[in-house]
Amino acid sequence: MAEPFETLTSLPMPLLRDNVDTDQIIPSREMKSTGKTGLAEGLFAGWRYLAAGGRDPDPAFVMNDPRYAESAIILSGRNFGCGSSREHAVWALAEAGFRVIVAESFAPIFAGNCVRNGIVPVALQADAIASLAEGGTPVTVDLPRLQVLSDDGRAWRFSIDDESAAMLREGLDAIDLTLKHADDISAWQTCDRSARPWVYLGENV
Amino acid sequence: MSTAPRTLFEKIWADHVVAQLAQGSALLAIDRIFLHERTGAAALNSLAQAGRVVADPARVFAVTDHIVDTRPGRDDRTLMPGGQAFITETRAAAHAAGIRLFDVNDPEQGIVHVISPELGIVLPGLTLIAPDSHTCTQGAFGALAWGIGSSEAEHAMATGTLRLKKPGVQRATFSGIPAGCVTPKDMILALIARHGAGGGKGCVVEFAGEAVDAMNMEGRMTLCNMATEFAAMSGIIAPDEKAFAWLEGRRYAPSGAGWDAALQSWLQLRSDPGATFDREYAIDAGELAPMVSWGTSPEHSIPITGKVPEDANARVLEYIGLEAGQRIAGVPINAAFIGSCTNGRLSDLRLAAKALRGRRVASGVKAICVPGSMQVKREAEAEGLHRVFLNAGFEWRESGCSMCFFAGGEGFAPGERVISSTNRNFEGRQGPGVRTHIASPATVAVSALAGRITDPREVM
Numbered sequence A: 001m002a003e004p005f006e007t008l009t010s011l012p013m014p015l016l017r018d019n020v021d022t023d024q025i026i027p028s029r030e031m032k033s034t035g036k037t038g039l040a041e042g043l044f045a046g047w048r049y050l051a052a053g054g055r056d057p058d059p060a061f062v063m064n065d066p067r068y069a070e071s072a073i074i075l076s077g078r079n080f081g082c083g084s085s086r087e088h089a090v091w092a093l094a095e096a097g098f099r100v101i102v103a104e105s106f107a108p109i110f111a112g113n114c115v116r117n118g119i120v121p122v123a124l125q126a127d128a129i130a131s132l133a134e135g136g137t138p139v140t141v142d143l144p145r146l147q148v149l150s151d152d153g154r155a156w157r158f159s160i161d162d163e164s165a166a167m168l169r170e171g172l173d174a175i176d177l178t179l180k181h182a183d184d185i186s187a188w189q190t191c192d193r194s195a196r197p198w199v200y201l202g203e204n205v
Numbered sequence B: 001m002s003t004a005p006r007t008l009f010e011k012i013w014a015d016h017v018v019a020q021l022a023q024g025s026a027l028l029a030i031d032r033i034f035l036h037e038r039t040g041a042a043a044l045n046s047l048a049q050a051g052r053v054v055a056d057p058a059r060v061f062a063v064t065d066h067i068v069d070t071r072p073g074r075d076d077r078t079l080m081p082g083g084q085a086f087i088t089e090t091r092a093a094a095h096a097a098g099i100r101l102f103d104v105n106d107p108e109q110g111i112v113h114v115i116s117p118e119l120g121i122v123l124p125g126l127t128l129i130a131p132d133s134h135t136c137t138q139g140a141f142g143a144l145a146w147g148i149g150s151s152e153a154e155h156a157m158a159t160g161t162l163r164l165k166k167p168g169v170q171r172a173t174f175s176g177i178p179a180g181c182v183t184p185k186d187m188i189l190a191l192i193a194r195h196g197a198g199g200g201k202g203c204v205v206e207f208a209g210e211a212v213d214a215m216n217m218e219g220r221m222t223l224c225n226m227a228t229e230f231a232a233m234s235g236i237i238a239p240d241e242k243a244f245a246w247l248e249g250r251r252y253a254p255s256g257a258g259w260d261a262a263l264q265s266w267l268q269l270r271s272d273p274g275a276t277f278d279r280e281y282a283i284d285a286g287e288l289a290p291m292v293s294w295g296t297s298p299e300h301s302i303p304i305t306g307k308v309p310e311d312a313n314a315r316v317l318e319y320i321g322l323e324a325g326q327r328i329a330g331v332p333i334n335a336a337f338i339g340s341c342t343n344g345r346l347s348d349l350r351l352a353a354k355a356l357r358g359r360r361v362a363s364g365v366k367a368i369c370v371p372g373s374m375q376v377k378r379e380a381e382a383e384g385l386h387r388v389f390l391n392a393g394f395e396w397r398e399s400g401c402s403m404c405f406f407a408g409g410e411g412f413a414p415g416e417r418v419i420s421s422t423n424r425n426f427e428g429r430q431g432p433g434v435r436t437h438i439a440s441p442a443t444v445a446v447s448a449l450a451g452r453i454t455d456p457r458e459v460m
């Protein structure tokens, strides 16, 4: 279960490109862990290291700039998180300490995976992202107010659906939310069992 | 009760709504869950760590297909470094949860979307999910089947439901009957090439029309398989006599009086006349030629008689090593791959074998055939197809995903050009720097023989 999110202030790491896909976030060859952890080292591996599979940092990649060592916010472009639905991309980001991705737009599956893992997907206009990046100063993300604030007091609003916001703020797990409907589910199944008995394999096979 | 005409998708959706949630979402009942070793252990272990149990293990299945070795004599060891742990941990987690696992050397092992229909695990009107984007393949049986992430798999196992926003619905109607050597793979590539890799975004796409009616179940699976390359949540086809005949007698399908009752209910599973779709596509299958991809997205596909577009993106051209305006037929290849959940079933192998019989692949071409399941492999061997492949110079493998994707183990070499019966030609899909051309098994087979991309109509 993710830590509840209210507000966060951090120097954002600019990764200003479009279509950062999940294979770039974590290449298939870096998905060495059978669990949700042990993935941070593989984050952005194709850009971060000089050779495929190697661990020598490429100084040209922003993540290797010591100024951003503690960044918890990424700034990026259009269609962030597109490609394969692998949730490892989000697990790797979370393990590496990122709690917010500010981008022009997100691939829907990726955005859903973010919320389930305590990362806030914030969609802003390109010019807002550009000014946040140019500032080179800390940025505050205020989830209750749905605002992004720059160091010099400028503010941009963003939107997120109520359920996602509630899950992020309370660190709630979708399973807990659904289990509030446990009675509905068992009533539905009782009814369905007589309508479609072939669905319920336990009894038939 | 409303009498408004409904689509097939809407009927299945309505049948599964447990509760309406805020903002147009619903809590949807999930009938079947299929895990594989790449993410199975992560989902099951995370569930167990949270102190939760699988609500109904009899409706959850798992298989080792993605990183399992496909060379003869295989065991848990994999060519992917560290891959063995995925297999052993998925096995342990599946046993602990009481889930049926189709293990490495199980006679029913195979690619998840191939074995699920073989075993009658997918049935018309069901909701079926798997943490794999090609789960849409199984929509060929009139089920609502789609790929999900690991957290959603956990959610479905723990609650028997998913929280879901209702998708849109589109219909692609293929009229006419395709000419010889034009296969369902060519039809779906034509749809994606014409309407873009994002055409079906957020929708369920129903496939219909004369060409689909005439198609066998394996072809329908190929068609639905690539709905995800069209950005659709899934593809679906109304189940008919062919679907019922395929399923009858399969292990997990109902039998006796149960079968009759199920059949009665399945006969309702078709879009009502007058049902409306968010978007409709019409394609004359009779006018299509065999298709092949030239670039790094399935939408970069052209008739095999065609040329790389003049306005092709420079970065894509650099990766793929072709020039704008170049004819695609005749481009030399280094390797040929036949297999995958797209085109690794018996009829695909028969089609390829028809081209290969009594011939040899061009010298220097690495050619590999990986049956989609162990059952496909046994059936192919019973017909002697393995000898056709072996005599032609193909490797004949055990079942699995194999070189459909690169997991860090076995792959083709950087810069190598591969003609492949798979579904994705993305950069790096079959290994770093590998250039993939996707096409039908017929086109792959004749190209392997010629050592260059070849129109199957010239040979077959």
Ligand code: SF4
Pocket: B066, B111, B112, B132, B134, B340, B341, B342, B400, B401, B404, B405, B422, B423
């Ligand atoms: S065969 Fe390829 S596309 Fe199909 S499930 Fe396996 S890796 Fe995915």
